[in-house]
Every structure is written in structure tokens, then in C-alpha cells.
Amino acid sequence: MAKISPIASKYIVHTSIKIDGMVDRPDVIGAVFGQTEGLLGNELELRELQRSGKIGRIEVNLEAKGGKTSGEIIIPSSLDKTQTAIIGAALEVIQRIGPCNSEIKVLSIEDVRITKRRFVIDRAKELLFHLTTDTLPDSQELSSEVSESVRMMEITTFGRAKLPCGPDIKESDEIIIVEGRADVLTMLRHGFKNIISMNGSSAPKELVELTKTKTTTVFVDGDRGGDLNIRELLSVAEIDFTCKAPDGKEVEELTKKEVHKCLRNKITVEQINLGNEPFKKQKFSERKDSKRAPRKEKITERKDNKRAPRKEKRSERTKKTVKIDQKHKDMFKGAVDDLIGTHAACIYDHKFELLGKVPITELNTTVKSLRNKITAVVMNGDVSQDTITSAEKANVKILIGTKVTGTSTNLTLLSEKEL
Secondary structure, eight states, rough: OOOOOOTTTTTEEEEEEEEEOOOOOHHHHHHHHHHHTSOOOGGHHHHHHHHHSSSSSEEEEEEEEETTTEEEEEEEEEEEEEHHHHHHHHHOOOOOTTTEEEEEEEEEEEEEHHHHHHHHHHHHHHHHIIIIIISOHHHHHHHHHHHHHHHHTEEEETTTTTTEEEEETTTEEEEEEEHHOOOOOOOHHOOOSSSEOOOOSSOOHHHHHHHHHHEEEEEEEHHHHHHHHHHHHHHHHHOEEEEEETTOGGGGGGHHHHHOOOOOOOOEEESSSSSSSOOHHHHHHEEEEEEEHHHHHHHHHHHHSSHHHHHHHHHHTTTSSOOOOOOHHHHHHHHHHHHHHOOOEEEEEEOOEEEEEGGGGGHHHHHTTTSSOOEEEEESSSEEEHHHHHHHTTTTTTEEEEEEEEOOOSSEETTTTTT
């Protein structure tokens, strides 16, 4: 017997059934096919429609209690809305199932495409947001990129040694000496045009002569090689200031903010230890001495206040679950009833308005994509630990399912019976 999947169906007929006696699912299926046979003509014969795939597999869910049976019948349809409504109305003519009286009532005809359309719209909004914020650069970014490229094209050379430098190296009263060509390009990109490179570990004669007429700052990498280059220049050239990149970093790796910070912290030649003790060691010893006293105070404060923050943290954990008032309980109970047999889930926003309905197999992906936009999820299935973990990461507050098989301190978890 052919069948259509819920994905291919356009409509789903939801009906309730009440039977004055005890019957089984095959009895209900037989009554549906038997008592509607020949009622609607050959074109709307249920058996033929199911063989051709226009009517899907008929789901029957029954519950026996107190000698009576109740439940629901769900019929997916790919017919048009008029023919689907006729099929639904035909079910209400069934008055007996087996030896028992019965009453069938059509509750609703759900348009599956509306739920899919809502999901498509929400997903399209999210994709458009990422496109405009992450992918497409704004005019300011384009201008900055073009300006940086132009500045980097301004690199030139100085003297017979052809030292890489910026365009303002001759006109400017102040110059900055760096170690290599890559450092010159970085400084040009950040807006400095009075840059010149040593182009090696020894200072060329043209560079030494240049320092005699200019206010000179040496800017080197934050390693031992940088220390040696400073000592080399101090021995042959007239240097006024020195500065270094942060420990372990090179000048070419620095951001514009880091470059400005290093240049603001430059020191005069008189402040440098001219003995055998390296430049970096002197700075490290000063830093080490200045840090010891605050560290003891920090440890003492942490020790004294260790227990209080923990208690606050525990109290915060217990407050993360939310209470549901009777109005929303009734709404969620109605959603649970509507979802029976569909293997789907309803998703609600912060105003408890329905965002849409998705198959349970796609629930974790949907919750992840709509992070911070979902408050409650009602699902026709067991609430597993994997689903709880995904919901916690997306900041969902309420999770309701057929049965709860996991635990959480952050979510309000409810089963159908608790509603």
C-alpha cells in the first residue's frame, strides 16, 4: 500500500474519536475504509487515494479507560483543500465501530505549508542578518582597506644600501628605525610614513649619518635579537629614544593600537642600562619587584571571600527554572494534544507565541539556529538528555514532552501527565 511522508503532504486532518466499548486499532481502520466505501464516488475512494499516494498512512491512537475507548485519527493528505475537507467530513458519518457506538469529530485541518513557510521566513531573516553583518563589508571598511593598500604602495628606498623606508623619511624631523622590510610595511599600513629599516643586524653608514640630523626612535621586536640591535645602534648612531614590541611579538605582528601603545612607552637613551645587563632583564626585574605585594593581597581577598560567592552561585542555579501559570499550562496541553502521532515539536518565543512546528529529527538543529529566541518547546516524544543539552545551550526555559528521561537544573521539564 502506497503512502506519503509528512514532508510531502499539504494538509493533515486531526479528528477525535469516542467509542462506547473496547476496540482495537484494526477495528477503527476497518470502519474508516468500510463505512466510507462508495460514499464519495470513485475519485475520492480512500483505498484508491492511498494506493496512488494522495492520502498517507492513517494514524490511529487509542486509549482505553473505564470500559470505553477514546483517541484520535490523523490523516495526511496531498489533495487540494476542498477535497481534504470532504474526506474529513466523511469520517464523521461513522457511527459504529465493531459492535460499539462511536462518535468521530474533526478537530482541525492543519496546513503543513504554513508551518514550513514560517520556518523559511525566520531562517531567511537570520541568513540575511549574517549576510549583512558578516559577509558584506560596509563603506568604512572598504575605505580603510583601500587606504591601507595605498599607504603600503608608498614604500621606497634610501641611500646606496637601498634601505626600505617610508615617503617622508627625508622631510620629517623625526624618524623611526625598525629591523626589516616587513616592519616598514606594517608601520606604513598603520599611518607612519617616517619609517626606515636597518635591513640587517649592522647599521649602514647612510643610516648612521641620518640619525645625526633627526630625532631618532628605535622600534625593535620583543626578543633577544631586538636587544642586540638596540645595543648595535647605540654604539654607532645617535639615538634619542628606544621602544620594544611586547615580549615574544614582532613589530610586523602588532595592531595599530599596540603600535601606538609601544611608542607612547618609549624611553630615552639615558634610561637604558649601558652595562652588560641586557635591556630586557632590567625591565623584567622592575616588573617582578612591583608585582609581589599586590599578589599577596589578592590571595588574601580570595581566601576570605571564597565561600560567599559559591552560595550565591548555587542560589542562582536554583532560580533558573521558571514557573508556568495555568493559562500557559492549558495552552501547552492543547499543543500536546495536537501533536499526538505527528512526531513533531512546537516552538514558542518569549511572548509564548508559536514560532512554528518542526519534525523532532530537526529539533536540535532548529533550536541551535534560533539561539536566544526560543522560550518553550512542546514535543511529541521523549525529552532525552541530548535534547535538554541543546535546549540549555540555546537558553530555552521550558521543555515539555511525552516523557522526561533526562535531568536539568536550568530548565523547567514537564511530561504530558504533569500538565
